Amino acid sequence: MDIDSLHQILSAVAAGRASVKDAAEKLKNIYCEDIEYAHIDHHRSLRKGFPEVIFGQGKTTDQICGIVERISNQEDVVMVTRVAAQKADVVCSRFPEAVYHEDARMIILKRKDLPIRGKGTILVISAGTSDIPVAKEAYLTASVMGNKVKSVYDVGVAGIHRLFNHRQLIDKASVLVVVAGMEGALPSVVAGMVHRPVIAVPTSVGYGASFGGLTALLGMLNSCSSNVAVVNIDNGFGAGYMASIINRT
Numbered sequence: 001m002d003i004d005s006l007h008q009i010l011s012a013v014a015a016g017r018a019s020v021k022d023a024a025e026k027l028k029n030i031y032c033e034d035i036e037y038a039h040i041d042h043h044r045s046l047r048k049g050f051p052e053v054i055f056g057q058g059k060t061t062d063q064i065c066g067i068v069e070r071i072s073n074q075e076d077v078v079m080v081t082r083v084a085a086q087k088a089d090v091v092c093s094r095f096p097e098a099v100y101h102e103d104a105r106m107i108i109l110k111r112k113d114l115p116i117r118g119k120g121t122i123l124v125i126s127a128g129t130s131d132i133p134v135a136k137e138a139y140l141t142a143s144v145m146g147n148k149v150k151s152v153y154d155v156g157v158a159g160i161h162r163l164f165n166h167r168q169l170i171d172k173a174s175v176l177v178v179v180a181g182m183e184g185a186l187p188s189v190v191a192g193m194v195h196r197p198v199i200a201v202p203t204s205v206g207y208g209a210s211f212g213g214l215t216a217l218l219g220m221l222n223s224c225s226s227n228v229a230v231v232n233i234d235n236g237f238g239a240g241y242m243a244s245i246i247n248r249t
Contacts, residue, residue, distance in 0.1 A: 005074070006030075006046065033070055037063055040070050049117075049248075050145055051075040053237070056083035056107070061090045068095060072109060077144060080107040081137065081237050104136035104236070108144055118147035118247035120174025124240075125163075125190060127156030127180035130205045134236040135179040138201065141240025142177070147247050157185045170194060175243040179236065181205025184216025191225030197246055200230045201239045 012018035033040040041052045051074075054067050064080060064087065071078045072095070080091070088100040088107055098109040122142045126135040132153055142149045150173070155163040163170075163186075170176070170193060178187040179201040187200035200223070202216035209215060213233035220230045231238040 035066055035070060038067050040067060042071075042074055045075065050241075050244075051077065051079075054078070054080040056080045056087065056105075061087045064091055065094050068098070068107075068109065072111070076111045077114060078107075078109040079141070079144060081105070083107050101136065101140055103133050104140050105133070106137060106140055108140065110144070114144065114146050116146050116148060118142075118145075118174075118244065119249075120247055121148045121150055121172060122175045122177065122240075122243045122247055123169060123173035124149060124151045124177045125155060125170075125179065125186070126151075126153045127178075127182070127186040128205065129154045131179045131181055131203045134201055134203045134234050135177070137236030138177045138179065138240035138243070139236075141237050142244050142247075145241065145244035147244050155186075156180060156182075157189060160189065163189070167193070175199065175246045177201060177236075177239045177243050179203060179239075180220075181213060181216050182207075182210060184219035187220055187228050187230075188223040188225045191223065191228045194227070196227065198225070198228050199239045199243055200228050201236055202230070202233050204234055 013020060031043050033042055044052045051071055056064055068078050083105050085102055091107055092098045092100050095109055098107050100107050124135050124139045126132050139149050139151050152166045174196060176190055176196060176198045178190050178198055180186040181203035184202050187198055191198040200220040202213045202220055204213035217233055
């Protein structure tokens with residue numbers, strides 16, 4: 001439940017359009033709803049400005065559907081991350097408004113168009129084509145959270161001239177999310193071009209010595225560019241969420 005919904009309920013009671021009993025029924029789970037296998041944090045929108053996001057990996061289809069149902073009773077948007085296509089088919093069949101984005105492995109259910117809340121444009125950049133799934137997770141997260149988002153893909157350091165073709169777009173971005181695997185060098189390069197925050201996302205893309213993204217992670221943590229912050233390996237969602245928070249400030 002967000003602040004606007006809370007105001008509507010209380011205003012309806014104050015104006016005599018709704019009874020105290022009806023309002024109490026709607027607010028009884030405002031703090032937390034226990035459905036045995038999950039404690040749903042309905043209060044999160046009030047605290048953080050965005051509903052609880054469902055991490056789909058490791059959950060059964062029935063569990064995902066049960067949580068989506070409860071959240072959608074109170075929210076205009078529901079996001080599920082890390083969902084396999086087979087599970088997504090079942091969830092989307094039960095919730096016709098839900099859309100599955102296979103490349104990002106995300107389900108997004110929107111009951112209405114959400115307002116733009118960000119003050120600038122977030123730019124998501126991927127070093128390689130293989131990094132796009134993580135980049136798309138960041139892109140969709142930032143978009144759903146009410147931001148203007150643009151993207152540039154496959155402009156890594158192995159062909160750095162490709163990046164410079166997008167210099168104008170890079171310069172205009174208020175926050176940049178840079179996704180890279182292998183040696184993870186691209187965020188340092190991009191951060192050296194701008195005076196904006198750069199959120200680096202290491203991916204597990206790479207050969208054996210990349211250690212499933214650990215090499216990229218350590219490279220980004222050791223960046224010589226002072227405007228780089230780093231999220232966990234393959235955490236496009238976390239990067240998109242953080243970029244959105246920064247873009248509202």
